[in-house]
Amino acid sequence: MSDVQRPGADWELQFVIAGCVEKRLPIEIVGSGSKRAIGRPVDGVVTITTASLRGISLYEPNELVMSARAGTPLSQIEAELAARGQMLPFEPIDLGPTTGGPQGSQTIGAVFATNMSGARRVLYGAARDHLLGVRGVNGRAELFQAGGRVMKNVTGYDITRGLTGSWGTLAALTEVTFKVIPWPETSVTIIYLGLPDNLAIELLSAAMMMPVEVSGAVHLPAPVAARLNHPGLKTLNKSITALRLENFASAVAGRKQRLKETLKVYGKALELEHRETLEFWNELRRLSVMPHNRQTLLWRISTKATTAPKLVSAIKRYMPAEAYYDWGGSLIWLEVPSAADAGTAEIRRVTAIHGGHAMLIRAEPAVRAAVEVFQPLSPPLERLTRGLKAAFDPAGILNPGRMYANL
Amino acid sequence: MTLSRMPEPDRAVLDRRDSIVKDLEALIGVDGVISEEEGRRAFEADALTAYRQAPLAVALPRSTEDVSKILRYCNQNGVRVVPRGAGTSLCGGALPTADSIVIGTSRMNRVIETDFINRTITVECGITNLAITDAVSAEGFFYAPDPSSQLACTVGGNVAMNSGGAHCLKYGVTTNNVLGLKMVLVDGEIVEIGGAYPDSEGYDFLALVVGSEGQFGIVTEATLKIVPKPESARPVMLGFSSCEAAGQCVAAIIGSGIIPVAIEYMDRPAIAVCEAYAKAGYPLDVEALLIVEVEGYEDETTRLLRDIVDIARSFDPQVIEASTSAEHSARIWKGRKAAFGAMGRISDYYCMDGTIPLARLPEVLSRIAQICAEHRLKVANVFHAGDGNLHPLILYNANDQDESNRAELAGAEILKLCVAVGGCLTGEHGVGIEKRDLMEVQFSPSDLAVQMRIKSVFDPGWLLNPGKVFPLSVLEASGERPAADQAA
Numbered sequence: 035m036s037d038v039q040r041p042g043a044d045w046e047l048q049f050v051i052a053g054c055v056e057k058r059l060p061i062e063i064v065g066s067g068s069k070r071a072i073g074r075p076v077d078g079v080v081t082i083t084t085a086s087l088r089g090i091s092l093y094e095p096n097e098l099v100m101s102a103r104a105g106t107p108l109s110q111i112e113a114e115l116a117a118r119g120q121m122l123p124f125e126p127i128d129l130g131p132t133t134g135g136p137q138g139s140q141t142i143g144a145v146f147a148t149n150m151s152g153a154r155r156v157l158y159g160a161a162r163d164h165l166l167g168v169r170g171v172n173g174r175a176e177l178f179q180a181g182g183r184v185m186k187n188v189t190g191y192d193i194t195r196g197l198t199g200s201w202g203t204l205a206a207l208t209e210v211t212f213k214v215i216p217w218p219e220t221s222v223t224i225i226y227l228g229l230p231d232n233l234a235i236e237l238l239s240a241a242m243m244m245p246v247e248v249s250g251a252v253h254l255p256a257p258v259a260a261r262l263n264h265p266g267l268k269t270l271n272k273s274i275t276a277l278r279l280e281n282f283a284s285a286v287a288g289r290k291q292r293l294k295e296t297l298k299v300y301g302k303a304l305e306l307e308h309r310e311t312l313e314f315w316n317e318l319r320r321l322s323v324m325p326h327n328r329q330t331l332l333w334r335i336s337t338k339a340t341t342a343p344k345l346v347s348a349i350k351r352y353m354p355a356e357a358y359y360d361w362g363g364s365l366i367w368l369e370v371p372s373a374a375d376a377g378t379a380e381i382r383r384v385t386a387i388h389g390g391h392a393m394l395i396r397a398e399p400a401v402r403a404a405v406e407v408f409q410p411l412s413p414p415l416e417r418l419t420r421g422l423k424a425a426f427d428p429a430g431i432l433n434p435g436r437m438y439a440n441l
Numbered sequence: 442m443t444l445s446r447m448p449e450p451d452r453a454v455l456d457r458r459d460s461i462v463k464d465l466e467a468l469i470g471v472d473g474v475i476s477e478e479e480g481r482r483a484f485e486a487d488a489l490t491a492y493r494q495a496p497l498a499v500a501l502p503r504s505t506e507d508v509s510k511i512l513r514y515c516n517q518n519g520v521r522v523v524p525r526g527a528g529t530s531l532c533g534g535a536l537p538t539a540d541s542i543v544i545g546t547s548r549m550n551r552v553i554e555t556d557f558i559n560r561t562i563t564v565e566c567g568i569t570n571l572a573i574t575d576a577v578s579a580e581g582f583f584y585a586p587d588p589s590s591q592l593a594c595t596v597g598g599n600v601a602m603n604s605g606g607a608h609c610l611k612y613g614v615t616t617n618n619v620l621g622l623k624m625v626l627v628d629g630e631i632v633e634i635g636g637a638y639p640d641s642e643g644y645d646f647l648a649l650v651v652g653s654e655g656q657f658g659i660v661t662e663a664t665l666k667i668v669p670k671p672e673s674a675r676p677v678m679l680g681f682s683s684c685e686a687a688g689q690c691v692a693a694i695i696g697s698g699i700i701p702v703a704i705e706y707m708d709r710p711a712i713a714v715c716e717a718y719a720k721a722g723y724p725l726d727v728e729a730l731l732i733v734e735v736e737g738y739e740d741e742t743t744r745l746l747r748d749i750v751d752i753a754r755s756f757d758p759q760v761i762e763a764s765t766s767a768e769h770s771a772r773i774w775k776g777r778k779a780a781f782g783a784m785g786r787i788s789d790y791y792c793m794d795g796t797i798p799l800a801r802l803p804e805v806l807s808r809i810a811q812i813c814a815e816h817r818l819k820v821a822n823v824f825h826a827g828d829g830n831l832h833p834l835i836l837y838n839a840n841d842q843d844e845s846n847r848a849e850l851a852g853a854e855i856l857k858l859c860v861a862v863g864g865c866l867t868g869e870h871g872v873g874i875e876k877r878d879l880m881e882v883q884f885s886p887s888d889l890a891v892q893m894r895i896k897s898v899f900d901p902g903w904l905l906n907p908g909k910v911f912p913l914s915v916l917e918a919s920g921e922r923p924a925a926d927q928a929a
Contacts (some may be wrong), residue, residue: 094800095696097692184868188614199644285738361639389636421899
């Protein structure tokens with residue numbers, strides 16, 4: 035176990051990183067550590083946790099904006115927001131349980147550093163779309179800020195968003211400022227049963243082509259649906275295709291009727307009322323249908339919704355696989371049997387043919403160290419990636435190897 | 442106006458003008474290059490017309506490959522390049538230097554693919570913003586970002602400046618609506634970033650490129666989100682006797698859980714000018730006018746407008762007028778959408794673009810009035826109130842050098858005020874040359890160094906869109922000194 039540093043202020047973090055720069059010591063940057071089992075393992079001599087950089091520094095409900103120190107637990111952020119009838123628009127997914135860690139422990143800084151979005155992304159966009167400003171320390175031990183606290187800001191390059199999804203390899207964030215939205219008055223889930231993957235994706239697409247603002251669009255093939263905790267749904271022995279509407283009560287009622295009318299050719303719809311809707315989507319947010327399992331690996335594939343079922347069946351020609359489709363089909367959570375190479379060659383080849391990218395989410399550390407966990411980059415993108423890393427962290431001390439070997 | 446200094450032109454490049462033109466003609470054809478003086482003059486300025494400089498030559502490529510050939514050539518020969526869409530930039534984002542080749546994308550304006558089921562469209566970057574919506578509206582879709590110049594401005598320009606518009610309160614700005622880009626790097630290499638699927642792979646280069654003001658490469662194709670068009674959109678006009686009341690009303694609407702598609706604010710001088718021009722039926726005896734638009738199905742908009750009016754009543758509105766028909770809606774919007782043009786009929790104006798936290802609106806408006814009075818200038822304010830983006834229009838006479846200088850000074854003070862209250866220099870127009878020398882007000886030296894190093898990653902010789910975004914003094918003092926300047 036490496037030396038753990040817990041800076042409690044920006045300057046302390048800067049000081050620790052400056053010391054590491056001087057001695058060229060590789061640093062592992064973590065929030066609560068809940069995503070340590072994701073990505074390539076980092077061999078840090080020093081571990082820096084942002085857990086002591088904690089607290090909400092600004093909250094203006096009437097301006098839909100909040101700032102928080104990077105190590106503030108997401109649960110605290112969400113509780114504060116809920117107390118004022120607001121929420122994070124992008125419903126960050128919690129990969130803790132599926133990767134064998136605790137539930138609900140991630141920090142707000144890590145949510146943005148890894149761009150973790152959940153089901154509501156289909157309507158509101160990703161975590162990166164809601165980040166307005168950051169403060170952080172780069173691998174040169176420079177404290178810098180980018181963006182701000184206002185909704186519209188094109189002053190200088192968009193470093194703020196550029197840091198989302200960089201997994202702590204460019205900078206350690208100390209504070210994030212982000213946009214929030216009001217909780218909807220009510221919600222409903224409309225469920226269709228027994229559809230094969232291709233028809234289910236067709237249904238989800240048809241729904242999202244309507245101006246009803248679908249805020250969740252998932253398909254769970256029967257074996258995956260059987261893993262739900264929801265007592266009524268898990269025992270149906272059928273695939274589940276679900277749409278969520280959130281709005282004022284009268285709008286939800288009207289839109290639901292319009293959706294059902296358009297989608298009636300797909301069969302009779304079940305409905306989950308507001309409370310059950312909250313439970314159902316909370317369960318999906320924890321990825322309960324892809325529980326932790328040492329015998330299997332979990333991949334996350336991003337593609338066009340309409341190609342997703344073909345992509346999954348193409349992979350099934352090479353290996354057994356269970357898929358769960360989110361984001362209308364454009365996100366596939368794919369569970370495959372454990373293998374030394376994680377099925378990388380086949381999965382990446384099939385994904386390349388269909389368009390999109392794939393990331394290995396859950397595997398033993400030895401596997402994650404041996405294969406390319408993140409999507410390999412085209413030569414020009416790789417060149418830019420190396421350049422960007424060197425611009426922020428010329429000594430290569432921040433989370434070295436976390437995303438790509440030798441980077 | 443006292444012009445911001447531009448980088449010194451490279452003598453060696455100016456001297457080689459004829460041979461550079463010949464080489465470009467050999468690369469993309471004689472009809473793709475404009476070299477005679479009269480033709481070049483058409484590209485000497487964008488919408489920030491105080492600045493004019495004809496370029497060395499203009500290249501009008503027809504394809505990504507053409508762009509690649511030109512950039513490879515310019516990079517090998519140390520020639521600066523200024524990308525240009527329609528030239529509607531309000532911050533001098535497309536201002537040439539005398540030694541630069543302008544690459545205009547106007548001939549690259551095709552729709553490459555529309556995919557209604559996946560709700561995406563792929564276009565060449567010279568297409569206008571409005572043409573995208575035109576291409577998909579028959580199927581019930583639209584492209585959400587709607588800058589006021591949408592009839593003319595190109596998607597390439599929108600990507601470069603991360604353009605917004607009145608309706609981005611709900612739908613976001615350009616960066617929230619771009620899924621993928623094809624871009625030519627300065628050395629001519631073609632790179633694809635993202636695609637017709639969620640989340641680009643690796644680092645978020647889409648985020649860095651959108652809003653990079655043409656300094657990272659030339660974007661030639663974009664894959665964009667298209668959105669299903671709501672059944673109806675209806676505005677309500679609310680007139681107030683004070684800007685405080687209007688500001689509190691905006692906060693109360695947003696605080697209530699309603700997110701309108703747009704909340705536009707006009708002060709008394711702006712109302713008068715817009716009404717005189719557009720005959721929109723605006724009340725002339727209020728201090729502040731809000732146009733709040735909601736959308737959805739017919740029954741929903743009726744209810745939302747009723748809720749908004751109920752909220753507004755607590756702030757003692759002088760005028761409440763909800764749209765009753767499509768014609769009525771068009772009339773209400775007509776004045777606001779014509780604001781800049783209407784203002785231009787009565788005076789030259791300098792349009793500012795700062796963003797502020799909404800709660801600071803009353804104090805900021807009163808300070809703006811004070812600043813302009815101190816400089817003996819008139820000002821009218823239009824404001825995207827929902828997201829805090831303020832457009833003070835400072836009226837001046839461009840033929841009066843002293844007045845022009847005062848307008849520029851007043852503008853700089855207003856932008857510093859925006860930063861001081863927690864906002865920023867520019868919400869949607871970009872930095873360009875106009876706000877370049879104010880960047881140190883908002884950013885520390887290390888903040889700027891972080892940005893300049895990224896520029897060097899994409900463009901090590903600093904050939905792309907020179908003289909924009911960073912104060913020349915800061916740039917010259919940094920280790921990121923442009924290669925061309927070093928040679929000069």
